[in-house]
Structures are given as structure tokens and as C-alpha cells.
Amino acid sequence: MAQQTLNVGSNANDGTGDTLRSAMTKVNTMFTELYLSPLTGGDLSFSGNEISATRSNEDLVFKPSGAGAVSFPAIRINDNNIEGTRSNENINLLPSGTGSVVFGAVKFRGTTLSSDDSTAININDGLIVDGTMNVSGATILSGAVNLSSTLAVPSALTTLSTLNVTGATNLVGTTTIDNLTFNDNIIGSSSNADINLTPGGTGSVVTANLTVDSNINITDNEIKTTQSNSDLVISPAGTGQIVIAKADINSGTIDNTVIGATTPLAGSFTTLNTTAGLTIDGVTIDDNTISTNASNANLELTGNGTGTVTISGVGFPTADGTSNQVLKTDGSGNLGFVTLSSPSTLNHSEIGDNTATVATSATSVVDSWSSATYRSAKYYISISDTTNSRFEIVEANVIHGPSADSTTQAYITVFGSTTSHTIPLCTFTADIDDGNVRLLATNITSDSTVFKFQRTVIDL
Numbered sequence: 031m032a033q034q035t036l037n038v039g040s041n042a043n044d045g046t047g048d049t050l051r052s053a054m055t056k057v058n059t060m061f062t063e064l065y066l067s068p069l070t071g072g073d074l075s076f077s078g079n080e081i082s083a084t085r086s087n088e089d090l091v092f093k094p095s096g097a098g099a100v101s102f103p104a105i106r107i108n109d110n111n112i113e114g115t116r117s118n119e120n121i122n123l124l125p126s127g128t129g130s131v132v133f134g135a136v137k138f139r140g141t142t143l144s145s146d147d148s149t150a151i152n153i154n155d156g157l158i159v160d161g162t163m164n165v166s167g168a169t170i171l172s173g174a175v176n177l178s179s180t181l182a183v184p185s186a187l188t189t190l191s192t193l194n195v196t197g198a199t200n201l202v203g204t205t206t207i208d209n210l211t212f213n214d215n216i217i218g219s220s221s222n223a224d225i226n227l228t229p230g231g232t233g234s235v236v237t238a239n240l241t242v243d244s245n246i247n248i249t250d251n252e253i254k255t256t257q258s259n260s261d262l263v264i265s266p267a268g269t270g271q272i273v274i275a276k277a278d279i280n281s282g283t284i285d286n287t288v289i290g291a292t293t294p295l296a297g298s299f300t301t302l303n304t305t306a307g308l309t310i311d312g313v314t315i316d317d318n319t320i321s322t323n324a325s326n327a328n329l330e331l332t333g334n335g336t337g338t339v340t341i342s343g344v345g346f347p348t349a350d351g352t353s354n355q356v357l358k359t360d361g362s363g364n365l366g367f368v369t370l371s372s373p374s375t376l377n378h379s380e381i382g383d384n385t386a387t388v389a390t391s392a393t394s395v396v397d398s399w400s401s402a403t404y405r406s407a408k409y410y411i412s413i414s415d416t417t418n419s420r421f422e423i424v425e426a427n428v429i430h431g432p433s434a435d436s437t438t439q440a441y442i443t444v445f446g447s448t449t450s451h452t453i454p455l456c457t458f459t460a461d462i463d464d465g466n467v468r469l470l471a472t473n474i475t476s477d478s479t480v481f482k483f484q485r486t487v488i489d490l
Contacts, residue, residue: 033060034056034060036057083124083125087127132146210225241256309323313329333348378488379486379488381486384397384485387478388473388481389477390476391475391476392472394470395468395470396471397409397468399466399485400465400466403490404487404490406488407467408427410484412481413479414479415473415477416478417475417477421449421450422447423446440467441460442458442459442460453474454474455473455474455475456479459472
């Protein structure tokens with residue numbers, strides 16, 4: 031609207047101002063332009079605190095000029111402010127149909143905010159979004175962004191310097207944050223850069239199922255390879271070692287040493303602990319017993335070099351003595367071979383004792399000795415029949431030699447019987463069988479009878 035200025039002159043009625051006709055012509059012109067403007071031409075409707083467009087699908091456009099204020103009954107437009115004049119009431123800007131409310135180059139249509147001239151919209155102060163924020167295009171966030179509710183980004187979120195998220199956030203599609211790209215996988219976008227997961231304070235990085243290099247899988251307390259027939263290699267760096275506090279190896283191999291297999295190889299151990307029986311080569315160690323497990327094998331204990339075998343603090347000699355020598359202690363825990371002087375030395379006889387049990391009244395063998403080694407024997411025999419409470423001690427002399435027909439026979443004399451019964455408890459005889467002289471007894475009862483004897487045999 032072109033403003034028409036009325037010349038009122040310098041003083042009242044001094045004839046220097048506009049004539050009445052000229053002044054009213056200016057007034058008429060301004061009123062004509064005013065009534066032809068949208069404010070009075072029916073294009074805008076003002077009602078209470080609402081400004082509405084009346085033409086179908088027209089935008090509602092506000093373009094204030096200068097510093098003047100435009101006032102309506104319940105709305106005041108002053109400088110760059112639109113203010114309501116009624117206490118605690120809203121200001122409603124309502125376009126008609128599909129029209130928009132346009133402020134300069136900023137357009138509002140329904141719940142949509144857009145740019146009328148296709149340039150960027152800048153929000154230079156804080157923006158608080160309490161509801162769901164959906165971003166469908168490329169988004170550049172160069173300052174700090176605080177999200178307390180849901181942010182759904184179905185397209186690219188390209189640049190982000192600081193993002194603080196306190197609520198649920200859904201990022202659909204490829205998202206790049208600093209040097210990390212998120213698209214199903216987390217990928218480092220900076221060349222040769224590591225991906226570090228660092229918890230805060232005493233927190234931990236927790237994952238339920240982790241696969242490394244498409245081959246190593248860590249689930250719960252199990253580390254395993256996922257590729258078929260792939261080895262699991264644990265290798266320390268430099269002089270480091272693999273330290274395992276407790277290991278359970280079933281039929282495994284360590285440096286070609288098979289542990290627990292059917293054919294074990296040699297292994298070197300500093301300390302070996304076992305709660306069960308242990309078999310080493312031909313020796314079995316079980317509880318407090320050491321024994322050989324090969325048939326008729328000797329158990330040999332041998333010291334190294336000049337070392338000796340010590341049992342309960344007593345050291346044994348490292349070499350055998352001569353014939354008929356005996357072991358003797360020096361009182362300091364050392365045994366050695368010595369030769370006994372006469373008469374303790376027995377050169378032509380041997381003394382021993384034994385026991386035999388006979389539970390039959392048939393003739394039975396009580397003792398025997400080689401006829402090729404010994405000529406005679408002297409017996410002291412104690413006999414016990416506890417079933418019938420009968421006891422006896424008796425002596426017997428046995429000798430063998432050729433008979434009158436030159437055959438070898440055994441001869442026996444029994445004497446000095448002392449018994450608790452009325453008669454001797456058995457009858458003794460002697461014979462030779464397969465080169466052995468035998469002492470025979472025939473009991474007077476079939477009850478169990480025990481013979482305990484001391485025997486002295488004399489050489490041929």
C-alpha cells in the first residue's frame with residue numbers, strides 16, 4: 031500500500047496545507063487500497079485469537095516490514111514477535127485447506143515444518159523433543175544433541191559431533207559415528223584403526239556369544255574353533271607363558287607327549303600328584319604299597335652313583351658281600367656285610383622253622399627237604415588239636431641211605447613224647463619221593479591239627 035501524506039500546513043487555517051478536496055482524495059485512495067488488501071478483501075479472517083486464510087488452499091503469509099506493529103483484537107504483531115493479548119490463551123494460525131502458514135521462508139503445513147525457498151532451516155538455540163523424532167533424510171548434527179525419548183532415523187545420519195541419548199534410539203540403515211560405521215556390523219572406517227570397547231570404572235564389557243575372526247567362538251565358559259578340523263592355538267608373546275591354574279586333559283597331546291592315551295609316550299614332570307593307583311613301566315604304586323606288575327619280576331631299588339638305598343633312615347650297601355656274610359649296622363643308620371666268627375657260623379647245617387596244618391586222618395606231608403643236599407634232620411615238633419583240647423611235643427630224627435638191596439630209603443626215630451592225651455596224637459613216618467625226604471604224619475582224628483616245628487638239617 032502506498033502511503034498518502036496529508037499536508038496540514040504550518041499553522042491552522044493559514045492556507046499553506048492541502049485543500050479539503052486534495053486531502054480527501056488522498057484519504058479515498060488509501061481507503062480503496064486498504065479495502066482491496068487481504069485484510070479487508072476477504073482473503074483473511076480474524077476471529078478472537080485466530081488468523082485464518084479464506085481462499086481455498088491458500089497459504090497464510092506474514093511479512094512484517096520495518097519496526098512497526100500490527101495489532102488485532104487478541105493478537106499483537108510487534109517487531110519480530112507475535113503476542114496474544116488475552117491472558118493464558120493460545121495463538122492459532124490456521125491456513126485454509128492444504129495451505130500453509132509461511133513466515134519469511136519458513137513454512138508450516140499441518141504438523142510439517144519446511145523451507146519455502148528450499149534452503150536449510152537453522153535452529154540456533156536449544157531444541158527439546160519430548161516425543162518421537164523421525165528423521166527420513168540425511169541429517170547433520172554439528173552440536174550437542176540430547177535425546178530423552180525415541181529417535182528413529184530410517185536414512186543416513188551423516189555427521190554427529192556429540193550425541194547424548196537417554197531414551198530408546200532406533201537407527202535404521204547405515205550410520206557413521208566418528209570412525210565407526212553401524213550397518214548390522216560395527217566397522218572401523220579409519221584406516222588401520224582399532225575398535226576398542228572400554229567399560230566405565232569397575233564395569234565390564236559383557237557379551238553372551240562372541241566369534242573372533244570367523245573361527246574362534248567364546249560362549250559361556252567354552253572357547254572353541256568353528257571351522258572344520260581347525261586347531262585351537264594359544265600362543266604367548268616373546269618370553270611370556272601360557273598359565274593354566276587347573277587343567278583336565280583327556281587323551282590329549284602336549285609336545286608329542288600323549289596323556290591318557292592307550293599307548294602313552296614319555297613325559298617329564300616336576301611334580302606329579304594322583305589320588306589313584308599309579309603304574310610306571312613295570313612298577314605299581316598304590317596307597318602305601320610299591321610292587322612289580324610283570325610276572326615273576328624283582329622289585330629293585332638302586333641309588334645313583336655312590337648313592338645308597340635308604341629305608342626308614344637305614345642305608346643299605348651298594349654291592350653284595352661274600353658267601354656266608356651277614357648284614358650288620360654301624361649304629362649310625364648304615365648297614366654293611368661282615369663275616370661271623372666260629373662258632374656262630376654254620377658251615378654244614380641249617381636251622382629253620384615252619385608250620386603245617388593237617389585236617390584228615392590220612393597220612394599227610396608235614397615237611398620235606400632235598401636228599402641230594404642233606405643227609406639227616408633233627409625235629410622239635412609241637413602238635414595242637416584245639417578241637418579236642420589235645421596237645422603234644424615230640425622229637426624226631428630222620429636220615430636217608432641205601433638199604434640192604436642198595437635202594438635209597440628214609441629212616442625215622444621218634445622219642446621224648448610229652449602229651450596231654452592218653453596216647454600220642456599221631457604216628458610219624460618218613461619216605462623219599464622224587465628226590466625229597468618227607469616227614470609224614472597220620473593223625474588219630476580228622477579234626478584240624480597244627481604242627482609247628484624247628485628243624486636242623488645237616489649236609490651230606
